[in-house]
Amino acid sequence: MNTSTTLVYDGSFNGFLTAVFVAFDEKINVADIQKNNQTQSGLFSDSETVFTHVEKAKRVWNGIRNKSNNAISSVYFAFLSETEGVEMMLYSYIQKLMRTKNGKYLDYSDPTVLHIAQLAKKVGREKHRMEAFVRFQLTKDDIYFANIEPDFDVLPLISKHFRDRYADQKWLIYDVKRKYGIYYNLDHVEMVSLNLKDIHHNKTIKSDAFTTEEYEYQTLWNNYFKSTNIASRINPKLHTQHVPKRYWKYLSEKKEAV
Amino acid sequence: MNFDRIRDKLNILADAAKYDVSCASSGSNRTNSNKGLGNASKMGICHTYTADGRCVSLLKILLTNHCIFDCAYCVTRKSNDVPRAAFKVQEVVDLTINFYRRNYIEGLFLSSGIFKSADHTMERLVAVAKKLREEENFNGYIHLKSIPGASDELMYEAGLYADRLSVNIEVPTISGLKLLAPDKKHEDFTKPMEKVKNEIVRYKSERKIIKSTPKYAPAGQSTQMIVGASGESDKDIMYSATYYYKKYHMKRVYYSGYVPVTQDSRLPSIGSEVPMLRENRLYQTDWLLRFYGFSIGEILNKQHPNLDMDVDPKLSWALRNLHYFPVDVNTADKRLLARIPGIGMQSVSKIIKARKFRKLNWDHLKKIGVALNRAQYFMVCESRDWERRDLDADKIKGMILKNSKGKFRNQYSTQLSLFN
Numbered sequence: 001m002n003t004s005t006t007l008v009y010d011g012s013f014n015g016f017l018t019a020v021f022v023a024f025d026e027k028i029n030v031a032d033i034q035k036n037n038q039t040q041s042g043l044f045s046d047s048e049t050v051f052t053h054v055e056k057a058k059r060v061w062n063g064i065r066n067k068s069n070n071a072i073s074s075v076y077f078a079f080l081s082e083t084e085g086v087e088m089m090l091y092s093y094i095q096k097l098m099r100t101k102n103g104k105y106l107d108y109s110d111p112t113v114l115h116i117a118q119l120a121k122k123v124g125r126e127k128h129r130m131e132a133f134v135r136f137q138l139t140k141d142d143i144y145f146a147n148i149e150p151d152f153d154v155l156p157l158i159s160k161h162f163r164d165r166y167a168d169q170k171w172l173i174y175d176v177k178r179k180y181g182i183y184y185n186l187d188h189v190e191m192v193s194l195n196l197k198d199i200h201h202n203k204t205i206k207s208d209a210f211t212t213e214e215y216e217y218q219t220l221w222n223n224y225f226k227s228t229n230i231a232s233r234i235n236p237k238l239h240t241q242h243v244p245k246r247y248w249k250y251l252s253e254k255k256e257a258v
Numbered sequence: 259m260n261f262d263r264i265r266d267k268l269n270i271l272a273d274a275a276k277y278d279v280s281c282a283s284s285g286s287n288r289t290n291s292n293k294g295l296g297n298a299s300k301m302g303i304c305h306t307y308t309a310d311g312r313c314v315s316l317l318k319i320l321l322t323n324h325c326i327f328d329c330a331y332c333v334t335r336k337s338n339d340v341p342r343a344a345f346k347v348q349e350v351v352d353l354t355i356n357f358y359r360r361n362y363i364e365g366l367f368l369s370s371g372i373f374k375s376a377d378h379t380m381e382r383l384v385a386v387a388k389k390l391r392e393e394e395n396f397n398g399y400i401h402l403k404s405i406p407g408a409s410d411e412l413m414y415e416a417g418l419y420a421d422r423l424s425v426n427i428e429v430p431t432i433s434g435l436k437l438l439a440p441d442k443k444h445e446d447f448t449k450p451m452e453k454v455k456n457e458i459v460r461y462k463s464e465r466k467i468i469k470s471t472p473k474y475a476p477a478g479q480s481t482q483m484i485v486g487a488s489g490e491s492d493k494d495i496m497y498s499a500t501y502y503y504k505k506y507h508m509k510r511v512y513y514s515g516y517v518p519v520t521q522d523s524r525l526p527s528i529g530s531e532v533p534m535l536r537e538n539r540l541y542q543t544d545w546l547l548r549f550y551g552f553s554i555g556e557i558l559n560k561q562h563p564n565l566d567m568d569v570d571p572k573l574s575w576a577l578r579n580l581h582y583f584p585v586d587v588n589t590a591d592k593r594l595l596a597r598i599p600g601i602g603m604q605s606v607s608k609i610i611k612a613r614k615f616r617k618l619n620w621d622h623l624k625k626i627g628v629a630l631n632r633a634q635y636f637m638v639c640e641s642r643d644w645e646r647r648d649l650d651a652d653k654i655k656g657m658i659l660k661n662s663k664g665k666f667r668n669q670y671s672t673q674l675s676l677f678n
């Protein structure tokens with residue numbers, strides 16, 4: 001009998017791609033691919049730790065991209081959904097993709113393909129929302145700072161957007177849930193891990209981390225938001241559909257509502 | 259900056275600007291190549307939504323709500339008793355920059371009441387845009403509302419700094435304009451439009467030869483018409499719209515249901531309902547004209563000067579033209595497919611792709627996203643069942659209405675009285 005192996009990786013996307021490389025290269029019968037901090041030993045499988053290897057990861061990345069641009073972004077987006085068991089699903093997706101001759105592997109009647117596409121779409125939507133709903137606050141150190149708490153791990157996806165847009169100001173976007181941030185130092189964006197004591201959502205109490213001017217602009221924006229409302233056209237259902245309540249605590253225009 | 263004063267001004271001047279609906283931030287592509295602030299992306303981003311569910315992507319304000327004119331439909335009109343305020347050029351610049359840096363907005367939509375003269379006002383609007391671009395290195399979106407009657411020179415300058423320009427004609431008929439905006443002449447609107455159109459054409463052709471030619475109003479022009487203020491028919495509105503699309507290459511025409519803001523015997527009284535359903539029908543019609551290959555005369559004409567309120571304009575057209583149907587989805591060309599009620603342009607292209615592999619049946623069509631509730635009466639596919647049998651238009655309409663719960667169904671009952 002062919003024994004199966006659980007591959008354990010460090011949780012990074014490159015780590016995952018390395019695991020895929022190893023599995024293909026060594027023709028491993030893969031039982032599961034798991035992050036090293038949440039491994040559960042299978043009863044009938046051995047486990048093997050995979051060390052992230054950027055070159056190997058790159059080869060898998062290029063292999064997928066050469067098949068289809070659409071697929072490579074689906075794989076990356078779906079991975080960032082952090083859905084339990086997504087690694088195995090992606091593994092089988094990549095296997096199917098590699099087997100097809102023509103690159104346009106888009107048979108949505110296949111449940112794996114459909115599922116990956118749906119996950120990627122959800123993550124894409126969250127990315128778009130974060131580009132809209134990030135609210136920077138100016139700190140006394142002259143850094144524009146924002147907290148976010150997205151459902152999915154979208155920081156890597158929004159980094160370029162903010163770098164292109166805010167090329168002349170220092171900024172830091174911090175993911176409260178995942179406890180890391182991306183910081184732009186006027187030259188490039190780097191990943192930073194911080195352990196913040198204070199989470200700055202839009203409380204009415206002022207923090208002395210921020211400039212006094214900061215609160216003036218928040219008030220102006222908050223007022224502006226109120227005056228855009230046309231009472232005779234009000235539609236709360238449509239409103240919360242566009243701005244789901246879970247985002248409100250980080251939106252300065254929603255201060256009183258929180 | 260004196261924040262208390264700014265706050266008062268902002269309250270007044272944002273409130274007065276909110277009735278302008280032409281505030282999309284899309285359609286431009288100003289990239290941040292100077293290591294400055296911002297870029298305008300083709301898609302545009304809504305940063306938040308008003309309580310009525312409309313996208314907020316731009317800081318939309320008036321430079322001032324002082325006005326020497328007296329247009330009946332306007333809150334800012336001279337005879338209206340409201341608090342007045344005016345921003346300084348630098349104040350608008352600071353607000354825009356500081357809101358933009360905090361990721362509140364995609365850019366600025368700046369409009370104004372007319373103080374002193376059209377040119378005097380326009381000059382200031384241009385000064386704001388110029389400052390933003392040249393002093394602040396700002397690459398975000400700027401939409402300037404042109405002041406009716408502004409000179410060619412100023413319109414020319416405006417287009418160098420703004421992404422989009424608009425002149426709101428507001429009243430779709432010349433007679434209505436005379437009645438409701440006695441200070442304005444039709445040419446006051448068309449002259450600036452003509453100028454901008456010509457410059458856009460000129461710059462585009464120059465750009466083909468000299469790559470470094472700067473951009474001129476890259477997101478084009480738009481205009482807005484108020485709906486339900488001057489007793490005009492849907493036909494009047496849409497024929498005007500078509501004229502402006504053709505003659506001045508409008509990117510968009512917006513339709514804005516009239517919100518009664520002043521008591522005036524020429525207008526619906528305060529408290530009258532905003533004709534939102536009608537507004538929606540006009541947008542649907544606009545859509546059919548721009549993307550579905552319909553011509554205006556097919557939808558609105560002497561016999562049908564107004565759109566149906568109970569069904570959308572495409573269904574309404576189909577019910578009047580049953581002789582085109584049923585269409586065979588497996589063979590019909592793109593143009594005909596697009597005319598089937600319940601089939602959108604996205605479905606059209608999916609159908610054309612999918613039917614290369616197999617003949618499509620009801621199940622396939624449902625998966626593609628066709629609204630069969632409407633479509634079933636107007637088409638045949640790979641199936642023996644064909645729903646229309648020998649139903650006439652009234653019966654089909656009745657059956658569709660019985661099975662639909664459109665987003666305006668609830669309002670329909672209260673809206674009805676407005677349109678009878």
Ligand code: SF4
Nearest residue numbers: 325327329332335371
């Ligand atoms: S000119 Fe413009 S601001 Fe002045 S009253 Fe007429 S519509 Fe209003």
